[in-house]
Amino acid sequence: MRINKLVQLVSQSIRRNRRDFLLSSIGIVVGISTLLFFTALGSGIKQVVLERIFVVRQLEVVKKTFDVAGMRTEGLFGGKSLDDKTVERFAGVDGVAEVYPKMKLTFPASLRGGKSILGRDMVAELIADGIPPRLVDEELPGKLEFRDWGQELSCSEAADCPGGHSCSAGVCEPKACSGENDPVCGGKSYCHEASGQCQMPIPVIASPKMLEIYNGSFQTAMGGARGVLSKLPKLSEDALVGFRFDGVFGKSFIGSAARGKRVTYRMEFVGFSDKAIDLGATIPIGYVQRLNQRFGNQDDNGEYHSIVVETESNEVVPRVAKRIEEMGFALSDEYEDAQRAGLLIMLLTLVFNFISLIILTISAVNIMHTFLMVILERRQELGLMRALGATKGDIRKLVISEATVLGIFGGLAGLVLGGLVIKLIDYLFATQVGEFPFKPESLFVVEAWMMLGAVGVAVVFCWLGSLIPAFQASHVDPARTLSGH
Structure with a gap:
């Protein structure tokens, strides 16, 4: 037919x-x-x-913990180190797209600021960790770079340096300044009173989860409070980018650092990323390493606290997770929750x-x-x-x-x-x-x-x-x- x-x-x-x-x-x-x-x-x-x-594609690797007399003890029997060699080993695992280490602040610190957004300055505990800046370069286009301004910056001319710096012998050197509004500190830089030099603020990123929790729960709950807290506004990503506050390192509500004299640095929020810590601030890892050496425990050997492994797709997550465990490491509880x-x-x-x-x-x-x-x-x-x-x-x-x-x-x-x-x-x-x-x-x-x-x-x-x-x-x-x- x-x-x-x-x-x-x-x-x-x-x-x-x-x-x-x-x-x-x-x-x-x-x-x-x-x-x-x-x-x-x-x-x-x-x-x-x-x-x-x-984020199921991101596996956070930590040291193995052992149950001893009902207590979980990390690395009691010489658990494998989380260092640069470990990062390289993870990068070679089949199915892994990206590997980046994370290091936490190991001493008390606090934040002060917020008047421009909240109507008054607030003080809060600072929980922070650090990650390599290269991981978020593509996520923050057109915004203040998430980079370690505190390390030595090479240059060939003054234009290669950030505001408040000059090019000297191929290195960006901070200019001397004498006060908060000293015009010598141009661009994004500010005059750091303790050092008497221009400095770039420490760039900060946060997890989108924090904004969700603030707008979805905290701001609503504070509507029934007294005073200025009852008028907290809803926040957006664009409203927060460029927001500045002071980070007080070495002292907080819970106490002071065991060593080192407290110091205050200006910080600036530059954007959101799922690579940031869930609750707290994330800064370039170089700042965390230097601050821990200055204020942290003297016995700290500088190891990373965790290493995040990002897989190529959700389908290869179980295979990569099994391989990591075979190498003698453990995965954070969040992986099991995601599964x-x-x-x-x-x-x-x-x-x-x-x-x-x-x-x-x-x-x-x-x-x-x-x-x-x-x-x-x-x-x-x-x-x-x-x-x-x-x-x-x-x-x-x-x-x-x-x-x-x-x-x-x-x-x-x-x-x-x-x-x-x-x-x-x-x-x-x-x-x-x-x-x-x-x-x-x-x-x-x-x-x-x-x-x-x-x-x-x-x-x-x-x-x-x-x-x-x-x-x-x-x-x-x-x-x-x-x-x-």
């Missing part, structure tokens, strides 16, 4: 039996819309949990998708019943077609083609219905649900493969429902049918 003739016969059949086909497609429409809804919902939740709350969260999301998505498939299976049974009834009504027509030369294969093609059209129609209608439900849920979520940490703009992530797959599933289930009717239709006896038996 030629294609054009097949198309004509399918069109005629659907027009004559449109009510039966329309009713039988309702189940397909509902099943496909449900399948799209739950698949997109699972993908949206997974994106929030595994890319914003738990549990990912497994839970996957199981819930599978359960809901299974429900959708049950709906589609019931729809396939209904489609089979509809086609059997249609074939019963069309026995004489099918017998006449056989008598005029149509083969059994032609009859089967006709029935399956009708099922294909039904599947495409049901699949597309299901996509429209599912899309409308998704839009409605997102609207209600945005307008009726209050702010909370990590609240996404949308609960769903709809991708092209989901839509194509949904239509494909609809067609497949329609095929399944039409197989038995197609087989019966092809075995209609033209002689008995035309004779009225």
Whole structure:
């Protein structure tokens, strides 16, 4: 049977039996819309949990801990060191995209400032760590560079140096200054009173989680407080970039450093990055190393506190994690939390998708019943077609083609219905649900493969429902049918 003739016969059949086909497609429409809804919902939740709350691609490696008399002790039996050689070893592991060490401040420190944003200066404990500046260069375009201004900077002319510095013997040297507003300190630099020299502020980045927690919980909770705290504003990334405050190193609420005299340095916020510490400030690791040498424990050998390994994709995470553990290191608890969260999301998505498939299976049974009834009504027509030369294969093609059209129609209608439900849920979520940490703009992530797959599933289930009717239709006896038996 030629294609054009097949198309004509399918069109005629659907027009004559449109009510039966329309009713039988309702189940397909509902099943496909449900399948799209739950698949997109699972993908949206997974994106929030595994890319914003738990960054599953980032494995934080720490020293192994041992349980001794109920106490967890790190490196009691000479655990492997987290040093530059270890960083190189991790970089050579198959599936690893990036490796960067992290080092924490090991002495008391505090922050002072915030009047320009909060209406008054605040004092808070400073929890900070350091990472290599190169890791966030691409994340902070057009903003103050996240770099170690405290190290020796090479130059060939004055333009190579930051404000308040001059080029001398190929090195950027800070200029002498005499006060806070001394014009000799140009650009971003300021006059450091203790040293009497121009200095660049220490660049600071923070995790997006901190902004989410502030806007979603802290700012809302403080609305019921007295005084200036009740009027805390919501903050945005753009509003915070360029914000300056003072870091007091060597002294805080909880005490003073065991050695060294406290010193104050200007700090400037330059942006957000998922490579920053979850709760606290992240600065270039060179500052942390020098400050720890000045104020920290004398027995500190300068090892890193952890090493973050970023994998090429989520799929290789288990293999990389296993390899790291085989090398004698441990992973932070966050990795296990991410694994549990990912497994839970996957199981819930599978359960809901299974429900959708049950709906589609019931729809396939209904489609089979509809086609059997249609074939019963069309026995004489099918017998006449056989008598005029149509083969059994032609009859089967006709029935399956009708099922294909039904599947495409049901699949597309299901996509429209599912899309409308998704839009409605997102609207209600945005307008009726209050702010909370990590609240996404949308609960769903709809991708092209989901839509194509949904239509494909609809067609497949329609095929399944039409197989038995197609087989019966092809075995209609033209002689008995035309004779009225």
